[in-house]
Each structure stands twice: as C-alpha cells, then as structure tokens.
Amino acid sequence: MRDFPRIIIGLTVACVASAFIMGAVFMFTIKAKKHNEYMEFKEAMYRALGYTHKNPAPKTLQFHEIYRYILHEPNKDYMGYMIPLKNGKYCFVALSFEGNFLYKKDLNITEEEAREKTAREKALVAVLDPSVKFFYANKIIIAINNGKRVAYLLPRGFAGFKTTIKVLLALDADYTIKGLEILEQEEDPGLGGEIVKDYFKNQFKGLTYRQISQLKVIKKPLPEEYRKILEQEEEFTEEEIRKIREKYQDSHIYALTGATITSTCVTNGVKNIVKKFAYRIKVLDRIIKAQHINAVI
Amino acid sequence: MARKPKSNFELILNGLFNENPIFRLALSMCPAVGISTTLMNGFLLGLAVLFVQVASSCTISLLKNYIHPKIRIPTYTLVIATWVTTIDLILSAFFPTAYKAMGIFIRLIVTFSIILMRLEVFAAKNPLIPSFWDGFGMGLGFMFGMMTLGFIRELLGAGSLFGHQVLPVKPLLFFILPVAGFFCVGFMMAVFNYVEYLFKKAKEKKIRG
Amino acid sequence: MSRAKGVAVFVLIALFIAISNAYAGGSRFITKASFLKKDKIIIHFAGAVDKKIAEDINNYYVYERTDPDIPLKIKNASLSEDGKTLILTFAEELNQHSPHVVVIKKLVSAGRNLGAAIFTVRKSYVGFLLSILIGAMLVHNFVFTKYLGLCVFFGTSKRKATAIGMGITFTIVMVCSAMISWFLYHYVLKPLNLQFFQVVIFIGIVSLIVQAVDIILRKINPFLFKAFGIYLMLVLANCVILAVPLLIVVNGYNAIEAFVFSLGAGLGYFLALFLMSSVREKLELANVPPSYQGLSIAFITAGLFGLAFMGFSGMSIF
Numbered sequence: 001m002r003d004f005p006r007i008i009i010g011l012t013v014a015c016v017a018s019a020f021i022m023g024a025v026f027m028f029t030i031k032a033k034k035h036n037e038y039m040e041f042k043e044a045m046y047r048a049l050g051y052t053h054k055n056p057a058p059k060t061l062q063f064h065e066i067y068r069y070i071l072h073e074p075n076k077d078y079m080g081y082m083i084p085l086k087n088g089k090y091c092f093v094a095l096s097f098e099g100n101f102l103y104k105k106d107l108n109i110t111e112e113e114a115r116e117k118t119a120r121e122k123a124l125v126a127v128l129d130p131s132v133k134f135f136y137a138n139k140i141i142i143a144i145n146n147g148k149r150v151a152y153l154l155p156r157g158f159a160g161f162k163t164t165i166k167v168l169l170a171l172d173a174d175y176t177i178k179g180l181e182i183l184e185q186e187e188d189p190g191l192g193g194e195i196v197k198d199y200f201k202n203q204f205k206g207l208t209y210r211q212i213s214q215l216k217v218i219k220k221p222l223p224e225e226y227r228k229i230l231e232q233e234e235e236f237t238e239e240e241i242r243k244i245r246e247k248y249q250d251s252h253i254y255a256l257t258g259a260t261i262t263s264t265c266v267t268n269g270v271k272n273i274v275k276k277f278a279y280r281i282k283v284l285d286r287i288i289k290a291q292h293i294n295a296v297i
Numbered sequence: 298m299a300r301k302p303k304s305n306f307e308l309i310l311n312g313l314f315n316e317n318p319i320f321r322l323a324l325s326m327c328p329a330v331g332i333s334t335t336l337m338n339g340f341l342l343g344l345a346v347l348f349v350q351v352a353s354s355c356t357i358s359l360l361k362n363y364i365h366p367k368i369r370i371p372t373y374t375l376v377i378a379t380w381v382t383t384i385d386l387i388l389s390a391f392f393p394t395a396y397k398a399m400g401i402f403i404r405l406i407v408t409f410s411i412i413l414m415r416l417e418v419f420a421a422k423n424p425l426i427p428s429f430w431d432g433f434g435m436g437l438g439f440m441f442g443m444m445t446l447g448f449i450r451e452l453l454g455a456g457s458l459f460g461h462q463v464l465p466v467k468p469l470l471f472f473i474l475p476v477a478g479f480f481c482v483g484f485m486m487a488v489f490n491y492v493e494y495l496f497k498k499a500k501e502k503k504i505r506g
Numbered sequence: 507m508s509r510a511k512g513v514a515v516f517v518l519i520a521l522f523i524a525i526s527n528a529y530a531g532g533s534r535f536i537t538k539a540s541f542l543k544k545d546k547i548i549i550h551f552a553g554a555v556d557k558k559i560a561e562d563i564n565n566y567y568v569y570e571r572t573d574p575d576i577p578l579k580i581k582n583a584s585l586s587e588d589g590k591t592l593i594l595t596f597a598e599e600l601n602q603h604s605p606h607v608v609v610i611k612k613l614v615s616a617g618r619n620l621g622a623a624i625f626t627v628r629k630s631y632v633g634f635l636l637s638i639l640i641g642a643m644l645v646h647n648f649v650f651t652k653y654l655g656l657c658v659f660f661g662t663s664k665r666k667a668t669a670i671g672m673g674i675t676f677t678i679v680m681v682c683s684a685m686i687s688w689f690l691y692h693y694v695l696k697p698l699n700l701q702f703f704q705v706v707i708f709i710g711i712v713s714l715i716v717q718a719v720d721i722i723l724r725k726i727n728p729f730l731f732k733a734f735g736i737y738l739m740l741v742l743a744n745c746v747i748l749a750v751p752l753l754i755v756v757n758g759y760n761a762i763e764a765f766v767f768s769l770g771a772g773l774g775y776f777l778a779l780f781l782m783s784s785v786r787e788k789l790e791l792a793n794v795p796p797s798y799q800g801l802s803i804a805f806i807t808a809g810l811f812g813l814a815f816m817g818f819s820g821m822s823i824f
Binding site for chain 2: 188
C-alpha cells in the first residue's frame with residue numbers, strides 16, 4: 001500500500017502527458033483535415049458536373065449553398081431555409097410543412113462563414129426566438145453561371161447494404177441527372193464496391209426526371225456496347241453514343257453482378273433524393289418569388 | 298541475461314524472419330487477414346505499425362526507470378494508444394485516401410499484442426538504440442508480411458499491383474474477398490514452417506558432417 | 507439462486523412488453539397500424555368507423571418522419587366489411603426502413619366525431635433489435651466475417667473447454683465495457699468535443715474492467731477465478747473488445763441498441779470459438795502434413811468457416 005501514492009501519481013502523470021500530446025496533434029491537424037475534406041469535396045463537385053482536365057469549368061461558375069432546417073416550437077413544428085442573398089449575406093425564411101410562408105429574418109453571416117455548422121447556429125440563435133429549437137436537415141448547392149442556374153448539387157446519404165453510402169448527385173435545371181459521384185461507401189470490394197466504377201455510376205447520367213421517377217433495378221447482364229460507352233473505352237461519335245444510349249437507357253439500371261442489394265440501395269436512394277428535392281425546390285422557388293426575396297440563386 | 302547482446306542488424310533480421318510477427322509469432326493477424334487485399338494497403342498499414350512500434354519502443358525505453366512495475370501494462374497501453382491516436386489524426390488530415398482504405402484498423406493497432414509484447418520483453422529492459430532497432434525490425438517484419446500477402450492477393454485477385462493493371466485479366470476474384478486472407482496466411486505459415494524445417498535439416502547436417 | 511433467476515426473467519419479459527408497446531404509438535382509437543406488402547399501410551380501429559369519411563383520401567396526410575413537409579400520394583383508401591380495418595394504398599412503394607407518420611384529419615365512429623388522430627407506423631422495434639443481434643452474431647460475425655480478434659481466437663480454440671471459458675468471459679466483459687464506454691462517449695466525450703480520445707478511453711475502460719473483475723473474482727470466488735482468470739488478460743488483447751465500442755459510435759446506436767449489439771458480438775465470438783474448437787479437436791486425430799500442422803491448418807479451417815458464414819450475408823429477417 002506504500003506504493004499507492006506513487007502508482008496514482010505515475011498514472012496521472014502518464015494520462016496528462018498523453019492527453020497533452022494528443023491534444024497538440026489534434027490542434028495541429030484539424031485545420032489541414034478540414035481543408036483536405038473541402039478540396040476533395042470540390043473535386044467531386046466538378047467531376048459530378050462533368051468537368052475534367054480536358055473540359056474545365058468556366059471561370060464564371062459560382063457555387064451557392066442553401067441550408068435546410070427543421071424547427072420546433074412548443075406548439076408547432078415547421079421548416080426553414082437559409083437562402084444566400086445578392087448582398088453576400090443570408091436570410092432565413094420559415095415556412096409551414098404545407099408550404100405556407102411564416103416569417104423572414106435577415107442573418108448576419110457571409111457565405112464563407114456559413115459553411116461552418118457552428119457559425120450558422122450562432123447566426124440563427126441571434127435572430128430566432130429563444131423558445132425555438134432548430135435541427136440541421138441538409139443542404140442544396142446551386143451552380144450559377146452568368147446569373148443563370150446551371151446545376152443543382154445534392155450531397156446526400158442513404159442506407160447501403162453494409163453501412164451508409166454517401167453520394168453527390170448533380171442535376172441540371174430540369175432535374176435530369178448530370179452525374180453521380182460516390183463519396184463514401186464501405187461495401188464489399190469487388191462486389192458492392194463496384195458502384196464507384198464508371199460502368200455502374202454512368203448509367204445514371206442523362207436520366208430524365210420521368211425516367212428517374214420510375215427507376216428500377218433489372219437483373220440482366222450489362223450489354224457489351226453499352227458498357228463500352230459508359231467506360232468511354234473507345235472513341236465513339238456523338239451520334240453513336242446517342243443511339244446506344246437510346247437503345248439501352250431507360251427507367252432501369254443494370255444491377256452489379258453479385259451485388260443486387262447494393263445496386264437497389266443506390267437506385268432507390270437516387271430516386272428518393274430526386275423526388276424529394278424536386279418537390280422542395282418548387283415550394284421554395286414559389287416562396288422566393290412571392291416574398292420578393294433578393295436571392296442570388 | 299548471459300546471452301551476448303545482438304547486433305542491430307541481427308535485431309532487424311530477427312524481426313523479419315525468426316520472429317516475424319505474422320507468420321511465426323502468429324500475432325496481430327486480424328489486419329493480415331482483413332485488409333491485405335492490395336499491396337498499397339499492406340504497405341500503408343505496415344508503415345503505420347512501424348511508426349507506432351518504433352515510437353512506443355523508444356518512449357518506453359526512455360521512461361523505463363520511472364514506470365512502477367505494478368502499473369506497467371496500463372502505462373504501456375497508454376503510450377501505445379497515444380501514438381496510435383497521433384498517427385490516426387495525422388493520416389486522416391494529410392493522407393485521406395489512404396486513411397479511408399484502412400478504415401477501422403488504424404485505431405485497432407492499440408490491440409496488437411505484438412507491440413505490447415515487444416515493449417514488455419525488450420524495450421523495458423534495454424537502452425534506447427537497441428530498442429529502436431528491435432522495434433524497427435518488428436515493424437519491418439510486419440510490413441514485409443503484409444506486403445507479401447498484399448502482393449499475392451492483389452496479383453491473383455485483381456491482376457494488378459499497386460493499382461496498376463499487370464495481368465490482362467482478373468484471375469480469381471476469390472483472393473480479394475476477405476475470406477481468402479485466412480487461406481493465404483495459412484499457406485504462408487506452412488511455407489515458413491517448411492523453410493524452417495529445411496534450415497534445421499541443413500544445420501543438423503553441418504553439425505553431423 | 508433460482509429466485510434471482512425468476513426475478514430476472516420477469517424483468518426481461520416486462521421490458522420486452524414495454525419496448526414493443528412504447529412504439530405502438532398514437533391515438534387511443536387506433537389499436538394497431540403496420541406496413542402491408544410494399545405499398546400499403548393497414549390500420550385497425552377499436553370500433554367501426556364511418557365509411558364515407560374513412561374512404562376519402564383527402565382525410566389523410568402521411569409522411570416519412572424525416573421529411574414532414576413531403577406528403578406521400580395516396581391512391582386508394584378501402585375499409586373492410588366490418589368497418590374496423592382500413593387499408594391505405596400508396597401511389598409508390600414505401601421506404602419501410604423509415605418510420606412513417608399518419609395523420610387522420612377526422613374520425614367518425616357510431617355517429618360520434620372523435621376528432622383527429624396522429625400515429626407512427628414503423629417496422630417492429632423489437633424486430634430491429636433482433637436484427638442487430640443476429641447481425642452481430644451471424645451476418646457480421648466478428649471472427650469469420652470481420653476478421654477481428656483472431657490472435658486470441660486461435661490461441662483459445664484448441665480445446666472445447668478453453669473455448670467455452672473464453673467465450674463466456676469475453677461476452678460478459680464485452681457487454682459491460684461496451685455499455686460503460688457508450689455512456690462515457692455520449693455524456694462526456696461528445697458534449698466536450700473530445701471524440702479523438704475515444705481510443706484511449708475505450709481501451710482504458712476495458713483495462714479497468716479486466717483489472718476490477720480480476721480482483722473481485724480472486725476475492726469472492728476463487729474457484730471461478732481458477733476457471734476463468736487466465737482468459738481475462740487475453741480479453742485485453744482481443745481486437746473485438748475495442749472494435750465494438752468504436753462501431754457503436756460509428757453506427758450511432760442508442761443504449762438499448764448498443765447493449766444488443768455488444769451482446770451479439772460476444773455471443774458470435776463464443777459461437778465461433780465453439781465451432782472452431784470442435785473442429786480442431788478432431789483435427790488433432792487427423793493426418794495433417796507436417797508443414798501444415800498447428801496454426802497453418804487452423805487458418806485454413808477458419809477460411810472454410812468464413813466461406814460458410816458468407817452465406818449469411820444479406821440476410822435480413824425483419
């Protein structure tokens with residue numbers, strides 16, 4: 001028992017030293033980590049929009065984010081959007097679940113600052129009633145070129161076969177899919193993990209809204225010529241690509257061999273994302289117009 | 298101990314062959330089976346373990362006189378956990394793709410008995426420089442084992458090495474499946490056993506004749 | 507001893523009933539509501555309801571709980587002959603993994619206006635818990651499907667007796683440490699934004715529990731200690747003991763789910779040990795080539811088990 005104090009001191013010193021080292025490394029790496037994550041995400045955005053080294057994005061292309069929140073007040077629940085304005089700041093618009101405008105408040109936060117969750121929460125707390133509790137739902141990224149909406153980018157997650165699959169879906173102005181990027185997945189390599197390959201992902205490219213709303217998975221082998229244009233293996237002319245696509249692409253996705261469940265998860269995930277988004281953006285645009293909100297989007 | 302202290306080079310060789318953590322000591326096999334699917338994975342995890350092993354060995358060797366014997370296991374575990382968290386944070390910040398490939402196994406390095414064992418058996422009783430080389434040798438042995446497995450599995454499973462397609466076809470998807478890890482490690486162990494058996498026979502021949 | 511058992515059983519049954527009922531939800535006139543086939547919801551009422559009002563699709567507002575602003579399109583509402591069962595058919599397939607909220611604007615029964623009703627339809631929570639349990643035990647068996655805890659696995663699977671001892675010890679330590687780690691993570695680490703401490707804290711908890719059980723067992727029941735004491739130290743070297751709390755954090759389970767998950771993990775490990783030891787005991791009598799003897803053939807056997815367990819993948823009962 002004489003050793004007891006020595007033991008306690010020894011353990012405490014060890015714990016404190018270890019905590020100190022880990023804390024220091026954490027502080028040192030957190031900035032780099034966030035920067036890396038942002039750069040990776042930006043690259044995924046460009047890929048989803050179809051821009052490559054050979055076909056770079058126009059310099060006038062800008063991205064603006066809309067953030068959606070769910071709000072709880074003691075006797076009612078409703079929804080709210082943080083909308084970017086032409087003056088570089090945000091305004092908060094609250095609407096009922098049925099789509100009726102409730103109120104609007106200006107927020108003191110720039111677009112750059114709003115990318116941080118804590119900064120957004122601070123700005124909201126400053127203008128909302130203290131009895132209101134809000135929860136972040138998701139965000140919509142709108143790509144604007146020369147004042148016109150070019151594309152919508154939706155980072156979303158849904159249940160995969162093993163764990164959650166996170167994707168970035170790019171839609172153009174009339175909800176046709178421009179591209180699908182898989183951000184995170186932990187499916188079986190060689191089986192479900194093949195969803196990141198072009199011959200699966202690119203089947204979604206070019207699907208119209210009508211085709212998406214009836215999208216299903218079919219368990220047939222992928223036709224060879226379709227696979228070739230999906231993987232862009234050989235040089236095809238525009239006309240050939242169009243003809244092959246017309247022949248094989250419709251409201252069906254060819255499932256991955258040995259990974260039907262994963263294929264179905266991704267297909268249904270994409271279908272739900274587009275349906276919900278199309279519904280919500282219509283409601284939001286209606287309110288922006290009716291309330292004469294000076295939005296930059 | 299009455300044994301002559303091993304030279305640094307011998308320590309490294311020891312870690313690579315005689316006491317190779319994966320194939321001879323049969324320790325830390327979880328990652329060997331689970332994620333040795335590609336050469337790159339094997340290399341990166343091997344590197345991470347090398348770092349943690351060397352760092353922990355050095356730390357414990359430096360602190361060996363200040364650690365109370367009754368709490369040495371928790372202290373060793375704490376040191377290992379600190380270094381593991383450090384490399385976990387560094388990797389996730391500066392090498393995100395590699396980090397994602399390794400998933401949960403980085404944080405599980407803490408439970409690699411091999412590291413704890415080396416600290417207990419060697420680093421706690423030896424000065425800094427030999428501890429460094431012993432740790433280095435063990436880490437190298439682990440990396441060698443992981444890369445061998447990764448080489449076999451990636452080549453036979455995907456026909457590629459380090460991500461570059463080497464064979465025109467994908468021979469056997471089976472090898473990429475995690476299950477194949479068991480089979481590969483089992484066969485490699487048999488190979489090591491056989492090699493040891495041959496060495497023993499050669500030694501006996503030398504002694505006799 | 508048997509009285510304690512009786513009390514335990516009673517508590518378990520009470521908990522079971524409480525859990526399954528707590529999620530039956532909603533207004534008192536609705537006795538039961540659940541999913542039916544791929545695109546329907548079936549609702550049972552305590553008494554007969556007015557047909558005209560019940561079959562008016564505008565009387566209903568149904569949404570997925572995560573998206574309260576998006577009403578789902580109802581194609582048809584049909585009431586049974588006795589007026590007590592209603593089937594809502596939707597224009598599209600329902601995403602049954604997500605709980606759905608049903609709002610009935612007006613319920614009229616036997617001439618009385620009962621007002622509005624709002625309730626949640628979800629797949630059975632008990633079923634969800636059971637699927638986590640079976641998942642951790644079979645579908646994602648930690649040894650054969652996730653390849654964790656192998657060092658200890660091969661060390662203790664030589665004999666059935668050792669396997670059983672290790673299995674029991676491991677399961678108990680697993681559940682205790684997972685629960686304590688969960689509480690610490692949710693009430694200390696997360697609020698203070700110290701998530702990167704997880705590794706140290708989790709392994710620390712395990713070490714403490716192992717040490718504590720070691721001391722307690724030594725004093726209270728030396729016979730039990732003689733039987734299981736050795737395995738306690740081995741639990742520390744088991745990757746699974748750290749993997750489970752880490753996975754619980756990643757999957758975002760709540761307390762009950764964490765308990766079921768860790769229980770499944772422990773039982774799955776026990777199962778794997780038992781199967782492996784049964785085979786290895788037989789292997790000792792078999793004619794194994796010298797190079798393959800020992801661990802080599804054990805690994806190959808484990809590989810075969812792994813192949814077998816792959817058959818469970820994708821299995822979802824609920």
